[in-house]
Amino acid sequence: MSVLAQTLPADWRDFFALTKPRVMTLVIFTGLCGLLAAPGSIHPVLGFTAILCIALGAGGAAALNQWWESDIDAGMKRTAHRPIPAGRLARIDARDFGIALSAASVGIMGVAIHWLAAVILAISIVYYAVIYTIWLKPRTPQNIVIGGGAGAFPPLIGWIAVTGEITAMPVLLFAIIFFWTPPHFWALALFVQSDYAKVGIPMMPVVRGEKSTRLQIIVYAALLLPLAATPWFIGGTGAIYGIAALALSAAFLMLSVPVAFRTSAPDDPMKPEKRLFAFSIIYLFALFGILVADRVIYGQGYL
Amino acid sequence: MTPEDETELKRRRTSRNYALGGLLVFFVILFYAITIVRIGE
Incomplete structure (x- = not known):
């Protein structure tokens, strides 16, 4: 890590990069499709808020994933340029940012939409950040099968945001x-x-x-x-x-x-x-x- | 800290403040809109 990287505060773009924006496009798209395909209607402002919460939750989980896996990321060519292994962002900042995003997404979803959608959003974040990242990914070759569940939540949450039932x-x-x-x-x-x-x-x-x-x-x-x-x-x-x-x-x-x-x-x-x-x-x-x-x-x- | 580092520090601090400020304004507007919609339901 360079002296400059240690003394200077991280750029906001590095926080943005922590949310894995490219993965998030798929999350937003499938969440939006679930919301639009669901029977019934939702006010556009609430629909936007639901998708925003799904995106924020995915971003928070991605930040927590990178906080936990910074050592692993440093050893792989594909991920070595990420903010933490590249030395542009402190590990603890990534953890706090991830927790803040996750908590905000669940809280806003619960208050603005309803708590069933918020609970499932919370489960999806824990599923990705804890069950997949911390527990299964380093332990079993079936990690992707089980971890795939985390990516499968957005259309489910989008749908439930409209209907209020599973x-x-x-x-x-x-x-x-x-x-x-x-x-x-x-x-x-x-x-x-x-x-x-x-x-x-x-x-x-x-x-x-x-x-x-x-x-x-x-x-x-x-x-x-x-x-x-x-x-x-x-x-x-x-x-x-x-x-x-x-x-x-x-x-x-x-x-x-x-x-x-x-x-x-x-x-x-x-x-x-x-x-x-x-x-x-x-x-x-x-x-x-x-x-x-x-x-x-x-x-x-x-x- | 060199003058170049100080310039970079100020640039980063300013851009972070703008990003945070923009985010706060966005959430103020969003919560206002959510409140109006929920009151009308």
């Missing part, structure tokens, strides 16, 4: 992201494998080996196919969503086939894995975007 549809949205996360993240872990191995994080490719990880990717992709279309099967959405979900999930499954049945060579460019990872992001944005379009089209009686 029904099958928001739970299904939760399940879709839960089952989407392992193939999404393991595709990434396959081509950044050496970094995770270096810092001792038991990622699936490191512990169980590439072959097992590749097979598990296709198993999750196959399970996702019927699961993603279930909202249509139970009558929660129309055919627009149902057919799009089947088509997108079939494409996801097809892209995971070459990943599942190949073995990487030394200095492999890992193109199928990178293609699957890139498509997985498009998949989620498209699936939730079409869900909202479906609800608007059928809800407004256009079809």
